[in-house]
Amino acid sequence: MDSAVHRLETVSLRKEYPGTLALDDVSVSFTGGKIHALIGKNGAGKSTLVKLLAGAIQPTRGSILVNGEEVRLRSPRDALRRGIITVHQELSLVPELSVAENVLLGRLPRKPWLGVSIIDWRTVFDRAKDILTNLGIDIDVRLKAGRLGVAQQQVVEIAKAMSYNPSVLILDEPTSALAQHETERLFELLRTLAARGVVLLYITHRLQELQRIADTVTVLRNGSLVGVVDIAEASTARIVQMMFGEILQRTKPAGLVAREEPFMEVRKLSKRNAFRNIHFTVRRGEILGIAGLLGSGRTELLRALFGADPPDEGEILIEGTAVRPSSPMEMKRLGVALTPENRKEQGLVLPLSTRLNVCLSSLDRITTGGFLTRARERAVVEKSIRDLDIAVANAEAPVASLSGGNQQKVVVGKWLNIEPRLVLFDEPTRGIDLQAKQQMFQIIWDMSARGIGSIVVSSELEELLDVCHRILIMRQGEIVGEVRPSDISLDQLFAACMEEQA
Amino acid sequence: MIASPKLRSLLSEGILEIILVLFCIFLSFSAPGFLTAGNLLNVLRNVSMQGVIAFGMTMVIISGEIDLSVGSAVAFAGCLTAFITQTLAGDTFGLPLHVAIPIAICATLTVGFFVGTFTGIMRTKFQVPSFITTLALMTGLSGAAELITNGFPLTPFPSWYNFIGGGYLFGIPFPALIFLLVFATLQFLMNYTSFGRSVYAVGGNAEAARLSGIDVNRVKRLVLGTTALLAALSGIMQSSEIMSGTATTAKGWELDIIAAVIIGGTSLMGGVGRIWGTMIGVVFLGVIMNGMTLLNVSEYWQHVVRGALILVAVLLNLLQKGKSQR
Amino acid sequence: MIASPKLRSLLSEGILEIILVLFCIFLSFSAPGFLTAGNLLNVLRNVSMQGVIAFGMTMVIISGEIDLSVGSAVAFAGCLTAFITQTLAGDTFGLPLHVAIPIAICATLTVGFFVGTFTGIMRTKFQVPSFITTLALMTGLSGAAELITNGFPLTPFPSWYNFIGGGYLFGIPFPALIFLLVFATLQFLMNYTSFGRSVYAVGGNAEAARLSGIDVNRVKRLVLGTTALLAALSGIMQSSEIMSGTATTAKGWELDIIAAVIIGGTSLMGGVGRIWGTMIGVVFLGVIMNGMTLLNVSEYWQHVVRGALILVAVLLNLLQKGKSQR
């Protein structure tokens, strides 16, 4: 009975925000048994559609049909009850509760006790453990969810969704923080579900994934449906055309080489439970990639370099002078910037406007003696919005109202404003579209040409190959190798990250 | 390697308990009559009225809300019980007291629950912060208490009514028993029911809770309703203890109660807290008060000492917690 | 299509102002003497002492903290000023009053600032929530005020001292001028300096602010220090108004002040708020109070009416905001 084929449709579905038409009368139909990719540039309205289907927001007008029957989803409860399960783009775990409780939130197993029904804690942990193990995930279910990294949180959310036994499963950029290995595992599971007749809706900005996973591709642009194509007809060029119209493909300029002088030298840096004995040098203008699997310690390393979490031992030299990075403030003064991986928790001040967020790191650039000048501020904000093509209806509205990808651009953009000398990028392209990615790369290259170096951490290895001068390979907290993009293929790099320790 | 983190975690989990015990040991030696069964039961009785509310407040704070109206609610509930009793037993209705009083109690508890639900509805329907609604209720209820009593204590109660707030059962003060009962109930509720877990989820991340299908609004309403109900209960106990409905009573309780909750380790940010911790916080404040009275500390020094002790307790607790996390 | 959202946003941004104006119009017709220059200046004078603190409190709340000690700090500052004056002008030192008083004022302001900084350090160094530190200070400072005055009002002040809290400059009450000056300063600080920006960022997301290279700890210390300084200033104004240092004064101000801040649209969650909004909130509460006195509303009804009006103002504000967002 579980293998009945389901169907999900929308009819003239519309969502307006003040000043923004997020979704413009979209009528589309998704059938079960297939994996439907939903794509579009940042701010196209994908997440808006997802939230409407999940009952998280209410449409301005239009209707949703499940198996031909019109449904009104007044709250996420309604959607869940109908088997519509969603993994949202923004992580939504309760940080203070255990992983197990998060997985089973809202449906904790109970047992009778003295005539009342009480929570069966043993079953809670056992069942959660089972769910995670079945998906090949090894996470201590008693850990607080807040202690997990972004990738692990994303995995937990996916596991949670899977365990509902959904008839419609919607995944809003589930792989944005996942590396290849986890992504493969996820694809297998999706195919199993599809075979059971589940409607699968899959959002991604990684176009190379489409061929491997999607059956159909639905493209949104500016809130309207551009079209639905079968994967067989969907060449990357065609999809890009549908998403953006014309787009400029950029590649690393041929003559881009790093300078000779070292900028930052890292010696024997260690931090308990995170990384050991890290040793490397970044030269001025050099673009250094760090490749590694989920949990290999890259985020911790970048945070240590930036002074956000000071390392236990080792030293860092900047232009030959030893520094003890004790606070981000100090590193900022030395010209080091960090764009964190978790935009909501670490990157943005959500209640504040885009304008204020963009200027947050560069307050001293827009002030004289501590006093602000609106004119200088405006110039900075306008430049950022232009350079990164941030889609924002109103720079005064809270940054929370931006689409996920545009928020990410703000996180990166605010650091480019300080005219840094070395930028540490932690998953900078998480959730941003192809075009914006290209723009960001261009900025990294331009900076390099001016002698500004970068350290780029990305789980998308091909990105590292495209962008970097040099790539360090990190495994279980140690640097185990160093390669040049020209000397290695994607598969080889992936294998190098995976390789078991001897 | 196994024992050490365990010990450390015991120390960090139990640091408040340890502080409390050390403080009690200190008092046993320095304060005459502290370590007698009579006095300890007396401490329990003294904390019971604020205590029953503190457990509710713990839920409220965990759920990410606050209730500033509890003090006024206590006064109002006491006055309302007295007022209803007086009215029903008065000439117009002429009910006997043993009928009038139970009716008055039930009515007061019901009104209490609805006052809290009102705060909840303002919060969930109209996004009025509970801080504001309960601040308004704080002055509103105290005005209402003054209006129904006309400013003078109402004393319609027969002497047996004193049992609720002043009586003994099995040698234990009856209000202390109520206090322990409320503690056990909420301890159970928060740890073994899905409602309790929803409270944590709602306070920890309301949006995540909502997306997981939890009825966030209902949880908030119930939590606020329950706490106001407990404040009404406390008001009834209080009116029985002082045998009158008095409008000026329980002023400033809200801050004492919130202090007890926070001393017990509950975070004002929501999502984090334990009923047991509140128990420790309540007893801690009760012991400070009792100890200073026994030691005959002068009123002015009492203020200073009380402030310092609250700070030291929270500080030690945090220092120990911080250390164990490193 | 262009005008309509503008109008709507004006209505939603200005709804509190509109409520206030409507309320004033109502009073002009119903309350004798409300709409006279004398009375309006009187309102301004009445709100000025709580008002100067409210602007500081706005910063504190925007930065994600709270200060419950301001009421006690006012009493303490008044007593300290009187105490220092008395000591310096007394037999031992024998300084003339026009020397002793300025010294006393400077010393009191300095002490005030350091008390706030202490809260800040407890917060940033030891993670003690400001709620707890300031709650401890609330009782601690009031004890300290009682100790230095020994419970008696101190009255060492010469009649010219009355100018600060009771005098007039250009026909405007001097305390009202201080109030307006503090308003203008903080309004500028919060909107046109990088410090102000940092306050918003720290309150909206402290971790993101830290990772943006903002000195979160310094911001919190400064904000708390400034507010305690303003409380000390208010205490001095107060001591001048009543011409004595009295330990029992300013009880419960903290809640009035926080209410004014929240009515003005500042969010207790931090990151959101305006100094101008607080100005409206402060004046709103002042007008309610003044109006009810003029209408000779009885004390008990005043409590009820005040609660209801606070609730209605916040509710209308939120409803209007909510509508414009949909």
Place this chain on the structure above:
Amino acid sequence: TKKDEQAKKRIAGIMFQEDQFFRLVLFGMRDAANKYGVELLEANSAGKPDKEVQLINTYIANRVDAIVISPLSAKASVSALTRARESGITIVTYNTTIEGDVPVSYVESDQVDLGASTGRAARAYVEKKLGGKAKVAVIAVQSQVPEQSAMRVGGFKSEITKLPGVKIVAEQDAWLAEQAVKKVGDILTANRDVNIVWAANEGGTVGAVMAVKNAGKAGRVVVFGTDNSEQLANFLLDDDQVLQAVTGQSPFEIGSMALEAAVKVLNGEPVEKKVSLPGVLMTREKPEEVRQFKDRLKELSK
């Protein structure tokens, strides 16, 4: 000797406010405690009935010999004190008392007379200076101590309204100077013809005087008040003509007599069931008395 120590009686003295009046009561108690060689346990219920009950409970558990208390309420404080009485503790009340015959002795100043005495002074003023006509504002303290407030207000009103030309145009509540200065300020702007303000306690009187001064109405509006203090005495000596008269109590005497009564009962000596101390009227007509009062106060508060 050790035996003396053991025999040393323990008496709890409970106040309900941290103000000058109770401060002086306390000094009176301490003075008497010293004299009779008993141990005095000091406590303050801070105006809270709930705290009062807790204190009494604690003293019952702690088996003190006597409690000397100013109960917060004639009715609400009965039950706890009855319990104390039943457990063998001697109860003496002062300043305020409770219904029934639990206290063996009660030392008071007549609350009605505190209002009435000033009321008579005010009436004389109105007759002499205002031709028998006046608009009066009353500042009560009912939200703090409703019963006392009602008695004082009643006493004042009963005297002043004997003049048919007197109208009470405003009745507000404020027990702290800081509150009273605002309320009276408001009243004076609203009712431009108010010429007399009377306040029911020290804070209210100070606030009223300052409000009149701040409004620049010194000479046109006069203040009568209750309680006495150094600041009020100074106001009476001030030549701005604002404060005319206050009726104060004798707190030091109340405290020492109440404690003395408790000691006597414990020693099996007879005591008066009720001692009423008259209010002390001070007026600006008799500056010498005011100065004497100041000197005495200075001495006591050392």
